[in-house]
Amino acid sequence: MTATVQALDELPGVLEQLGDDQEADLVGVLLRLQERAAQVATVATANALDRGVLLTSNAANATQWVTGCAARAGTSIEPSAATTISVVAQACRDRRNHVIASAVRDGSCTLATARTALRQTAKVAEVLPTAAREDIQAWFLQLDPGLGSRGVTELTRRIIAKYAADKLSAEDAHLEKVESLTWRTLPTGMIRLIADLCPANAAILKQAVTALSAPRPAHEDGAPAGSASTSTGASDDEGDAGETSDGDAARRDGDVAGHGVAGAAFGLHEQQQRPETVRDERTPGKRRVDALMDLVSAGAKVASGDGMGIGAGATVLVTMDLHRLLGDLDGAVTIGGEILDAGTARRLACDADLIPMVLGGKSQPLDVGREKRLVTKGMRAAVVYRDKGCTFPGCDRPPGFCEVHHVLPWWAGGSTALDNSAMLCRRHHQIVHRHGYTATVTSDGVHWDLTEGAMPGWRADKVA
Known part of the structure; x- marks a missing residue:
């Protein structure tokens, strides 16, 4: 075994001599050796405990003894790994766990799976009192090894759900009480x-x-x-990518779950070539972060009263005065574009956020000039009604994930008015300010000029 360790120490210096297939074989052997070594170390620890070596050592428990063994060998072991070895080793000394002990001894069960199976055996035994302990452990070991400890846990929940649904509910209720969310700053500056x-x-x-x-x-x-055209997610200067799942042009229909982040900048030119698909180059982790931030942003807006929500009670934008709602109402429109009959609109008025909106009327102040920097709820409703979602070329993000952008920036003298407002999703709002894009707002929508630096006051703000 000492010679094996010495050979491992020499391997990093000769890896360049290996071919591709040889390296793949080597990695496979090393991974097998790593897991098998942990299994044999567990069996050896169980034997040592049976012989009473712990009593003659200075260790307070089996985990400390395992850690001490690593230290004497000139190496270190993660505390969680040492705990797993000691827990499984002690469990294998119990004859009732002979099925798990045999699997660890012959190498057919990883230590992580063994530890999970030992923990879950008691839970299954409570709801299946007639089942023998060895049979329950055998069920766990018959699972696909690729499922690992997750498969063992899922099988346990399935069994409990089938034979003791009340117990599963009580267990989940307890888990819900001890939920937690924390954060810490890493040395890299990430949170x-x-x-x-x-x-x-x-x-x-x-x-x-x-x-x-x-x-x-x-x-x-x-x-x-020279026009703005970027691939998605390759760098901080690039936008999100978006297309409907069936390959058709993305529709702004408010379907949050069906359509994801939409993206790259489209040059607005009279002569256009056939569009070319650009791959979304964000990593899966980055895509999940973007999705989480979209959800948090939308929820924060709803909580503060500035947003329209993304899936709870509908927000009905009624393009008529309140008296018509109470009297001869003939329909209403939600932010998703659904046409509602009068009865449905009145029903939603009981438990949904209903905004009577008369464009250009006195129901809500649609132009607050320079008195307020942020849009009012009434103005946001008007912008939602006009834009239906993110106005950036090619984007299909629905209103619940969008912010109201000042086309002529506030710092450059722009007013908080309907004709100076445009809906942008969080990602494209960042891109517009980063590149200094501007737009023209007309009665029929927002038309973007993707010329870098065209935003009034942008260069001075960038320098600042």
Whole structure:
């Protein structure tokens, strides 16, 4: 075994002599050796405990003894790894766990799976009192080894859900009480979020993030050199990519779950070539972060009263006065574009956020001039009604994920008015300010000029 360690120490210096296939074989052997060594170390620890070596050592428990063994060998071991070895070793001394002990001894069960199976055996035994302990452990070991400890946990929950649903509910209720969310600053300056969620809340979060984090290819048109046309996610200076799942042009229909981040800048030119698909180059982790930030941004807006929401109660924009709502109402429109009949509109008025909006009338102040920098709720409703979502070329983000942008910036003298407002998703809002794009707002929508630095006052602000 000492010679094996010496050979491992020599390997890094001769790796360049290996061919591709040889390196793949080597990595496979090393990974097998790593897991097998941990298994044999566990068996050896169990034997040592049986012989009473712990009593003659200075270690307070088996974990400390394992850690001390590593230190005497001139190496170190992660505390979690030492704990796993000691826990499994002690469990293998119990004859009731002979199935797990045999699997560890012959190398057919990883230590992580063994530890999880030992923990979950008691839970299954409580709901299946007639099942033998060895049979339960055998069920766990019959799972696909590729599923690992996750497969063992899922099988346990399935069994409990089938034979003791009330127990599963009580267990999840307890888990929900001890949920936590913390964060800490890493040496790199990044902030690491650490969340412990119960299965139900974790499922909600994962579903919401997954629905918005799929890679979305963009269409990059053949604009002449010098126009704004970027691939998605390759750097901080590039936008998100977006396309509907069936390959058609993205529609701004408010379907949050069906359409993800839409993206790259389209040059506005009279002569356009056939669009070319540009791959979304964001990593999966980055896509999930973007999706989470979109969800948080939308939720923060709703909580502060500035947003329209993305999936809770509908916000009805009624393009008529309130008296018509109470009297001869003939319909209403939601932010998603759905046409509602009068009865449905009145029903939503009971539990949804209903905004009576008369464009250009006195129902809401649509132009607050220079008195307020941020848009009012009424003005945002008017911008939503006009823009239907992000106005950046090629983007299909719905209103719930958008912010109201001052086309002529506030610092450059721009007013908070309907004709100076444009809806932009968070990503494209960043891009517009980063590159200094500007737009022209007309009664039929927002028309973007993707010339870098065209935004009034942009260069001075960038220098500042």
